[in-house]
Amino acid sequence: MTVGFFGGKFLPLHLGHVFAIIQASTIVEELYLVLSHSEKRDKELCENTKMKYVESRVRLRWLHQLVKDMDHVKVIQVEDRYSNEDYNWEEGAVEIKKKIGKPIDYVFSSEHEYEAIFAKLYPEATHFLIDEERNTVPISATQIREEGVFKHWNFLPDEVKPHFVKKVVIVGTESCGKSTLTHNLAKIYNTSFVEEYGRTHCERIGGCDGIMFEEDYPLIAYTQKVNEFEAMKKANKVVFIDTEATVTQFYSELYNHHHQPVLDEVANLQDYDLCLYLEPDVRWVDDGLRFHGEQNVRLTNNRRLKQLLSKNNIDFIPLTGDYNEKLKQSIKYVQALLTE
Numbered sequence: 077m078t079v080g081f082f083g084g085k086f087l088p089l090h091l092g093h094v095f096a097i098i099q100a101s102t103i104v105e106e107l108y109l110v111l112s113h114s115e116k117r118d119k120e121l122c123e124n125t126k127m128k129y130v131e132s133r134v135r136l137r138w139l140h141q142l143v144k145d146m147d148h149v150k151v152i153q154v155e156d157r158y159s160n161e162d163y164n165w166e167e168g169a170v171e172i173k174k175k176i177g178k179p180i181d182y183v184f185s186s187e188h189e190y191e192a193i194f195a196k197l198y199p200e201a202t203h204f205l206i207d208e209e210r211n212t213v214p215i216s217a218t219q220i221r222e223e224g225v226f227k228h229w230n231f232l233p234d235e236v237k238p239h240f241v242k243k244v245v246i247v248g249t250e251s252c253g254k255s256t257l258t259h260n261l262a263k264i265y266n267t268s269f270v271e272e273y274g275r276t277h278c279e280r281i282g283g284c285d286g287i288m289f290e291e292d293y294p295l296i297a298y299t300q301k302v303n304e305f306e307a308m309k310k311a312n313k314v315v316f317i318d319t320e321a322t323v324t325q326f327y328s329e330l331y332n333h334h335h336q337p338v339l340d341e342v343a344n345l346q347d348y349d350l351c352l353y354l355e356p357d358v359r360w361v362d363d364g365l366r367f368h369g370e371q372n373v374r375l376t377n378n379r380r381l382k383q384l385l386s387k388n389n390i391d392f393i394p395l396t397g398d399y400n401e402k403l404k405q406s407i408k409y410v411q412a413l414l415t416e
C-alpha cells in the first residue's frame with residue numbers, strides 16, 4: 077500500500093490546496109492531510125492583515141468536510157512546536173510519523189524550497205511537487221490573508237465560505253418594512269436570505285391571534301436558526317435575516333403574555349455582524365396577520381422590543397425615514413461591513 081501526506085496550515089483552506097489534495101489523492105492508496113497549527117504563530121500571521129484568525133478546530137472541520145466522501149483520505153492534526161522562535165521541523169516530523177504510524181512513500185507539497193528539508197526528514201519518501209508555479213489555481217493563503225477573503229471569494233471552497241459570511245439581521249415591530257427590506261437587500265447583494273419563520277408558521281396554522289400556543293415560540297426560534305444555517309451555505313459574502321429570537325420573545329409576550337427563558341438562551345447564542353432596527357415610522361399596512369396598528373400601540377410595542385434587545389445585549393442600529401431612506405442607510409452599513 078502506498079502512503080503519502082500533504083501538510084499545511086490551511087489558514088485559510090483555498091482551492092489551490094484542494095487542487096493539490098485531489099492530485100495527491102490520485103497518486104497514493106492512502107493519503108493523510110496534516111493540519112499543522114500553533115495558536116501563537118497562526119494568530120501572529122493574521123495580525124495586521126485583512127483576515128481574522130481562524131481557530132484550528134474550524135480548519136480541522138473544513139478538511140474533514142472536504143474529504144468526507146473519500147475513504148482513502150484521512151485527516152490528522154499536529155501542534156507545531158517552536159524552539160528559539162523557529163519552527164522545529166524535526167519534532168514536527170517525529171509527531172507526523174507517529175500519527176501516521178506506517179512507512180511514508182510520498183510527501184506532497186508545491187514548495188521547491190521544502191526539497192532539502194523533506195530529503196533529510198523523510199529519506200525513504202519521494203517529495204512530489206504539485207504545480208510549483210501555482211498556474212492551475214493562482215492563489216496563496218498569504219494573499220488571502222493580506223487582501224481579505226472577500227477579494228478572493230471565488231478561491232474559497234464551499235466548505236469554507238460560511239465561516240466568513242457576514243450575518244445581517246433586520247428587526248422591528250409589525251409593518252415596519254422588514255421583509256421587503258430583507259428581500260431587496262438579498263437581491264442587491266445577489267445572495268441568500270432567511271424569511272421570518274414565525275410568519276410562515278402563522279400562515280400554516282391559519283392566523284396567530286388567539287391560536288398560538290406557548291410551545292410554538294421555541295419551535296419558531298429553532299426553525300429560524302436552522303434556516304439561517306442553511307442560508308449561510310448558499311450566501312454570497314453576506315446573508316440577510318428577517319428577525320431573530322428576541323423578536324420571537326416579543327411576540328410570545330404580546331400574544332401569550334409569557335416571557336420564555338429558552339428564547340433568551342437562543343438569543344444569547346446569536347452572533348450577528350450587524351443588526352438593523354427599523355423604526356415604525358412608515359404607514360401601518362393590514363395584511364390579515366397584524367393586530368397592533370394604532371399609533372400609541374405601535375410606539376409601546378417599539379419601546380418593549382428595544383428593551384428586550386438591550387437586555388439580550390444586542391447592539392442595534394435604528395433606521396428612520398421612508399422605505400428609500402431606510403434602504404440607502406442599510407446599504408451604507410452593509411458596504412462598511414464588506415469592506416475588510
Ligand SMILES: NC(=O)c1ccc[n+]([C@@H]2O[C@H](COP(=O)([O-])OP(=O)(O)OC[C@H]3O[C@@H](n4cnc5c(N)ncnc54)[C@H](O)[C@@H]3O)[C@@H](O)[C@H]2O)c1
Nearest residue numbers: 083084085086092096112165168169185186187210213215
Ligand atoms: N515537520 C514536517 O515534517 C512538516 C511537513 C509538512 C508540513 N509541515 C507543516 O506545514 C507547514 C507548511 O505548510 P505551508 O506553510 O506551506 O502551509 P499552507 O497551508 O500555506 O500550504 C499547504 C500546502 O499547499 C501548497 N499550496 C499552496 N497554495 C497552492 C496552490 N495555489 N496550488 C497548489 N498548491 C498550493 C503549499 O505549497 C503547501 O505545500 C509548516 O510550517 C509546518 O508547520 C511540517
